[in-house]
Amino acid sequence: MTPDERPVPEPTPETERFWEAASEGTFLLKLCDNCGLRFFYPRAHCPDCFSDSVRWVESDGIGTVYSYSHTKRDPQLQHWPDRFFPIVVAFVELAEGPKVLSRIVDCDPEDVEIGMEVEVEFENWGDSGRVVPVFTPAER
């Protein structure tokens, strides 16, 4: 079995709060108080109007698949253990607006389709202590 040597997300002062919230089961977006844009990935300014009056807001974590792909193996994922494959990568278009790069888990890759409703789930990365948001097909 391949040991789990995946590169762990390394938070910066701009993103620490995001990862803390994820470990508490909350997916955070940034909201710009100046222009109203909800954006992802989080940063200390609005990428549209460049205001620094931005704050964290909770996302409902509900969205649809904007695009996806899956692979059984990829040389750039040599540090990912076998149990993660086939791996499904997706852009999820959140109900709040932004498209978020993530993964779809607990779903046969062949069942994933564009437009499918998904909801956030939190994947615990064991010893690293990091919790990474991923998505699963929405409960109907």
Add this chain to the structure above:
Amino acid sequence: MSSKEPVYIAGAFEHPTREAPDKSQKQLHAEVARGALDDAGLTKDDVDGYLTTGVPVTEPALEPLVMADYLGLDPTFTDSSDIGGAAFISHVAHAASAIRDDRCDIALITLGARMKTRQEEITKDEWKFHHEFEWPNAATTLLLYAMAAKRHMYEHGTTSEQLAEIRVAASHHAQYNEHALYQDPVSVEDVVESPTIAEPLHLLDCCVVTDGGGALLVVSEDVKQRIDRECVEVLGHGESIFHLDGGRMDITRTGATNSGKRAYEEAGVGPEDVDYASIYDSFTITVLETIEDLGFCEKGNGGEFVEDGSLKAPDGDLPFNTDGGGLASNHPGRGGMTKIIEAVRQLRGEANPEVQVPDARIALAHGTGGYLSTRHGSSTLILGSDNR
């Protein structure tokens, strides 16, 4: 046509190697520099401008310092701007601007890479530059381009068979290139029946990975007048960066939308004037989206456009990548270099005879660096033959 002082490409050389385990990366730079200098009939001491990027893979950059020292250059102008595979296409334009501003007269641009030889040595630390919100989600090169293809298929009905046509045309050209990594022609069936690497992309939708490189010499009008070599004129250029835009991106579009427009405007030509196009081909989808965004067909119609051999030289509507391109011949990392070199060959009438476009006067070379779906640099260069 622009009233700017004319600037030319006077030397172009592609390294014939595709695997060079016995050579250092810097050595490849030196060999291609010699090749381009010999092509133009110039010497190293003539060079007063130097541009490169992608040299030390694991150190802080300082690339012009490292390479000027190694090559023994004394440049008065240097540039190492890096927008990935599109970088060297931008370097030609940056060199042209420097020449017009009298910062240099003869600019050398070099690429040397050991993508093939180093492939097995990639450590996880090297991928840390990938975004903290992307790498933990396995956002690899393959998967990011595959997602662009998936969305294009969803919005426009593009098919795997249509993407395959792009590889078929590239391989058709590669059979005449003695240096191409893969010289066997392939069929649409061969492509769609090759293993699926990342849904919906098949193995033959992906570019090759090679060692190698290339070099160019960009020169002033004065230099052109005193050398005995057919030159190619730099007519126009545009560059652009497309990114996530806070999560509002459209992954079926590329920066070619903007870079192409600027390049056409500066050159005073349109897509209908282009006799030959080198289109960056990291994957077949890269070509398809780029062809649309450069205005060779309506957005979304790229699939229909590439059917029926329209990309095949010499008689197709848009002969492309006549060396076999990155899909079949050569992709030494930042592949924009080889895109320019084949465009120069076409305009000089020095492409392989079976794929030489008759009377090629206007050529376009386009680079796409980085990643469709997240962030990429686009650079479009328009070149003209000396006998236009």
